[in-house]
Amino acid sequence: MTARRPLPLALGLAWRSGPLLTLALVLAAVLTGAAPVATAWLTKLLIDRLATGSGPSPALLAVLLAVAGSAMALLPHFVQFARREHQRRILRRSTDELFAAVCRMPGLARLEDPRFHDRLKLAQQSGQAAPQIVLDTGLGMLRGAVTATGFLVAICTFSPLLALLAGAAAVPELFVQLRLARSRTRMMWETTPAERRRLFYQTLLTEHQAAKEIRLFGLGGFLRGRMLEEMATEHRGERRVDVAAFRAGGALTALGALTAGAALVLMVREIAAGRSGIGDLAVLTAAVAGVQSSLSGIVVQFAQFNESLILVGHYAHVVSAESDLHEPPGGGAPVEPLRRGIELRDVWFRYDESHPWVLRGVTLTIPYGRSLALVGLNGEGKSTIVKLLCRMYDPQRGTITWDGTDVRELDVDALRRRIGAVFQDYMSYDLTATENIGLGDLDALDRPGRIEAAARWADIHDRLEALPDGYATMLSRFFGSGPGGGTGVMLSGGQWQRVALARAVLRAGGSDLLILDEPSSGLDPDAEHAVHERLRAYREGRSSLLISHRLNTVRGADHIAVLSGGRVAEEGNHDELMDLRGTYFRLFTRQAEGFQLQDESQDESREEYQEGPPAVPPPPAPPLGVRPG
Numbered sequence: 001m002t003a004r005r006p007l008p009l010a011l012g013l014a015w016r017s018g019p020l021l022t023l024a025l026v027l028a029a030v031l032t033g034a035a036p037v038a039t040a041w042l043t044k045l046l047i048d049r050l051a052t053g054s055g056p057s058p059a060l061l062a063v064l065l066a067v068a069g070s071a072m073a074l075l076p077h078f079v080q081f082a083r084r085e086h087q088r089r090i091l092r093r094s095t096d097e098l099f100a101a102v103c104r105m106p107g108l109a110r111l112e113d114p115r116f117h118d119r120l121k122l123a124q125q126s127g128q129a130a131p132q133i134v135l136d137t138g139l140g141m142l143r144g145a146v147t148a149t150g151f152l153v154a155i156c157t158f159s160p161l162l163a164l165l166a167g168a169a170a171v172p173e174l175f176v177q178l179r180l181a182r183s184r185t186r187m188m189w190e191t192t193p194a195e196r197r198r199l200f201y202q203t204l205l206t207e208h209q210a211a212k213e214i215r216l217f218g219l220g221g222f223l224r225g226r227m228l229e230e231m232a233t234e235h236r237g238e239r240r241v242d243v244a245a246f247r248a249g250g251a252l253t254a255l256g257a258l259t260a261g262a263a264l265v266l267m268v269r270e271i272a273a274g275r276s277g278i279g280d281l282a283v284l285t286a287a288v289a290g291v292q293s294s295l296s297g298i299v300v301q302f303a304q305f306n307e308s309l310i311l312v313g314h315y316a317h318v319v320s321a322e323s324d325l326h327e328p329p330g331g332g333a334p335v336e337p338l339r340r341g342i343e344l345r346d347v348w349f350r351y352d353e354s355h356p357w358v359l360r361g362v363t364l365t366i367p368y369g370r371s372l373a374l375v376g377l378n379g380e381g382k383s384t385i386v387k388l389l390c391r392m393y394d395p396q397r398g399t400i401t402w403d404g405t406d407v408r409e410l411d412v413d414a415l416r417r418r419i420g421a422v423f424q425d426y427m428s429y430d431l432t433a434t435e436n437i438g439l440g441d442l443d444a445l446d447r448p449g450r451i452e453a454a455a456r457w458a459d460i461h462d463r464l465e466a467l468p469d470g471y472a473t474m475l476s477r478f479f480g481s482g483p484g485g486g487t488g489v490m491l492s493g494g495q496w497q498r499v500a501l502a503r504a505v506l507r508a509g510g511s512d513l514l515i516l517d518e519p520s521s522g523l524d525p526d527a528e529h530a531v532h533e534r535l536r537a538y539r540e541g542r543s544s545l546l547i548s549h550r551l552n553t554v555r556g557a558d559h560i561a562v563l564s565g566g567r568v569a570e571e572g573n574h575d576e577l578m579d580l581r582g583t584y585f586r587l588f589t590r591q592a593e594g595f596q597l598q599d600e601s602q603d604e605s606r607e608e609y610q611e612g613p614p615a616v617p618p619p620p621a622p623p624l625g626v627r628p629g
């Protein structure tokens with residue numbers, strides 16, 4: 001999809017947010033523009049009538065003047081109210097459209113691209129403000145054009161040269177303001193990374209998760225310093241543009257004063273020569289000032305209009321961003337329930353072209369109704385395989401198939417609905433306990449029975465029920481709990497993990513593939529044992545993928561694959577892999593030895609404790625090479 005054009009996009013957004021309000025604002029702009037011209041003409045007619053006795057009735061002119069004056073006084077109030085209401089509606093709509101576009105992005109690649117985040121930041125700013133600015137400045141220009149045309153016609157009837165002089169003064173200002181607008185938008189793009197980093201440091205300094213390390217390691221001053229450095233970078237960019245604007249403003253004001261002076265000299269000469277009356281002086285003085293200010297206003301508004309359109313370009317880019325995953329023309333095919341299995345064939349993957357390959361030709365099968373366990377050292381790509389199965393990315397080479405169909409040909413949402421997963425980096429949401437579990441299947445949010453059943457399965461029901469507001473308690477110390485706003489509750493690491501398990505189980509009820517990436521790393525040994533027993537029963541007859549560094553929990557899997565160097569180095573069931581005496585054997589025996597050693601030392605210390613400490617301390621060991629006498 002190509003990026004939508006900024007002007008139609010901005011105007012469309014303004015129109016869809018409030019058609020009647022848009023029309024009312026356009027009408028108000030025309031009236032506001034016409035009112036000063038009408039006032040000046042009516043004043044001239046009234047003065048001429050009073051001086052010469054010819055022309056419309058003074059009473060009528062006075063009434064019309066009063067109407068024009070009232071319109072000029074009242075319109076700004078209406079415009080202010082209508083603008084604010086319109087702004088709120090645009091904000092709601094643009095925010096909705098922008099985040100709908102972000103949610104439509106099926107993969108993770110774009111969210112891991114810093115330039116996309118820079119653009120998103122500007123898109124948020126521009127999507128909220130720019131349509132209003134485009135409309136405001138567009139209407140401002142319309143208003144200014146009505147005023148300037150009226151005044152220029154008035155001046156022309158008096159002296160075309162004077163009209164030309166008043167009009168020409170706007171040309172240099174136009175160039176200067178356009179240049180400034182371009183510098184400002186460039187500066188915003190250049191300083192956005194610094195702004196995002198500053199916001200990151202600010203959040204870090206106030207958020208609960210980082211607070212412990214920041215205090216323990218004494219990082220407050222360091223992070224504050226970094227935050228101020230980023231702010232200084234932003235300010236340097238802003239200052240550069242402000243200095244240019246200040247210089248240009250001075251030069252333009254001097255030029256404006258010169259033009260006004262020249263116009264005044266011309267007028268005085270004409271009146272002194274008797275070619276114009278006293279009424280003309282009144283209208284000309286107002287007209288020259290009016291032309292100058294309205295043309296200058298038009299120029300400034302045009303520059304702002306241009307600036308906003310450039311920024312809307314970022315918004316357009318985000319809302320029309322293409323999918324970061326392959327999508328078949330006409331949409332993906334529906335996903336049928338799994339019958340044969342999922343296969344990875346010669347899968348190569350790296351996170352970015354500049355990164356090394358993580359997977360270098362992985363071939364694996366998760367047969368229907370069977371369990372596969374993945375084992376490997378840190379960073380060997382186990383979680384990467386999980387992300388590929390959930391289609392967070394597509395592999396650069398090779399295929400992943402679902403019952404023989406390449407997953408790239410399937411509808412990605414339908415595929416994900418068939419997968420239940422506990423990720424290694426599972427989320428803890430600052431929401432209520434019910435919501436924390438219910439997010440696994442939104443349909444269950446208003447079915448407390450299902451939520452409770454999932455919590456019972458994960459052995460967290462008793463704890464959640466005992467919370468101050470039960471399942472309605474906010475699991476957060478960041479937001480208040482309940483209508484009274486009492487503080488929420490934090491769970492322990494293992495308790496959070498059980499909540500994540502309950503969430504996955506709630507979803508996995510109807511899923512074909514259950515993925516468990518380190519599902520019990522934070523659980524105590526009793527809980528781990530219980531959870532794995534339940535998981536074993538739960539996986540029965542269901543396709544599942546289990547990843548765990550605790551090899552005693554994977555030994556029961558139907559098939560175990562050991563990843564090494566981006567490939568499957570060993571495969572088989574536990575006994576076969578032990579017979580192979582390779583990596584699995586080494587890792588398993590090392591872990592088992594660790595437990596044995598612990599057991600032995602525990603046994604020894606238990607014996608010592610039972611026997612009591614030795615009465616006489618043992619003699620010091622003799623130096624090496626010296627035989628005890």
Ligand SMILES: Nc1ncnc2c1ncn2[C@@H]1O[C@H](COP(=O)(O)OP(=O)(O)OP(=O)(O)O)[C@@H](O)[C@H]1O
Pocket residue numbers: 112351355358376377378379380381382383384385424
């Ligand atoms: N989003 C990402 N962007 C770039 N590189 C990544 C990303 N996620 C992981 N990696 C890299 O990919 C490699 C494999 O990571 P992965 O998380 O799949 O390993 P793992 O086998 O699950 O490790 P562990 O046992 O520590 O959980 C690592 O070298 C890691 O640095």
